[in-house]
Amino acid sequence: MAELKRNDSLEVARRFSVAPMMDWTTRDYRAFARMLTRHALLYTEMVTTGAILHGTPRERFLGYDALEHPLALQLGGSDAGELAACAAIAEEWGYDEVNLNVGCPSDRVQNNLIGACLMAHPQTVAAAVRAMRDAVSIPVTVKCRIGIDDQDEDADLTRFIRQVADAGCETFIVHARKAWLQGLSPRENRDVPPLNYPRVQRLKAQHPELHIGVNGGIRTLAECRAQLESVDSVMVGREAYRNPWLLASIDEALYGRPGPATSRHGAARALRPYIAGRLAEGARLNHITRHLLGLFQGCPGGRRFRRHLSENAHRDGAGLGVFDDALGLVPEPHETAAPSPARAGHSVSGVPS
Incomplete structure (x- = not known):
């Protein structure tokens, strides 16, 4: 990938990414993930603008090891000026991408106009994206839901994407579930609302000029391949964490390049x-x-x-x-290898995504 321009290289990496997950995708997890995949795009946990602008030391929130590249910083916030300042700081720190969280359903972030509640405020997201793009040269992307609460999954999502794309966002990673901000916990919001992959696929068909990625409930390599027939990229969260050996098959299967791990x-x-x-x-x-x-x-x-x-x-x-x-304490097999693409269609973790 060294021969590609930086943003071209990132676009290749984005084909598969590990979702940002609070308390899970720390710098130590990301370093471990790099022992399994060289090419997948990794994301930080969501970091709020307040933590970056006012927290000390800044290393606590932004520190990472160089081996983690390609690496995106996910921001939580809604104030355009603060987000632009944080995006500029992220670029100074060497991050490859800045991603705005428009998907987290927790009460704590809702109270600060962060996360999924921003689906109801596309003009606010558009202003934030425009300000961040003006502040940096690295890509500014958005991770969102297909809707919240009683929103129409067709009309309201179309309106949101159009307004934010008009502000300059070219990449959307869409969690294929609604978020119910009243009555469901963040944990329930990962399982209870039904997945609607066809809606994300239609979104891509409607916007061939945009990069549309899908997230939510994806557990196997076979499912990744199936999704990639209709969208540009896949993002995997809990399965990549709880069954990390899944990542050892990604480089060969999705990038056509050998991965770092043979056992x-x-x-x-x-x-x-x-x-x-x-x-x-x-x-x-x-x-x-x-x-x-x-x-x-x-x-x-x-x-x-x-x-x-x-x-x-x-x-x-x-x-x-x-x-x-x-x-x-773990017997080491005489012959070991990363899961072959032919066998990697089955999850071995048994953990529901």
Whole structure:
């Protein structure tokens, strides 16, 4: 990808991305994900404009390792001036993209006019996108829902996309569920509203000039491929976290390029230098290894691996020895490989998306 221009390279990477997830897609998870896929686009957790502009140290909210590229910062906010300032800071920090959250349904963000409630305020989103685009040269994208509450999934979504696209947004990642802001918790909003993939597919057909990606409920490589027949990109969230080995098949299957991981043990060992560096910075082992608990899902010894880390990684002074001991509890096959595209159509985690 080095021969491509930066934004062209990012457009290639966007074919598959890991969704931004609060408390999950931390810098440590993202570094681990890079042991499994070189090419997928990674997103930070949502960071509010207030945290960036007023929180200290800024490294706490924006810090990352260079190996995480291509990397997008997801912002939460609605004030155009504040979002533009944060977008400029993100570009200064070296992020490849800035994404505006128009999908989070929690009460806390609603009270600050952040997230899915902005679906009812397309003019506010349009003003924010215009201000951010004026402030930076990197792409400004939007992650939204197909609607909220009693909105019409056809007319209101069409109106939202048109207004925001007219402000200069060329890329929309659409969670194919409505968000119900009254009566459902954020957790229920990930499962209860029905998925409506055809609506996202129609959106792409109506706007061939835009990049339209789909998110929500996607669990397997086969499902990714099926979606890519009708939309430009797929974004996977919970399955990529709880069953991270899924990512080991992505580079070959969706980018036509070899991935970095040929075995689960190899991926874990490749992360050791990163872990050592983070421990030297003062990070706690369990803050890093909690993101690896699903690596050996369904494998002999996987439960012992999870238990050893869960019981020991949080202890004071826990270091690489704890990690190595946990890894030693999982028998290493003589022949190991990333899941082949032919077999990767089935999820092994058993966790509903």
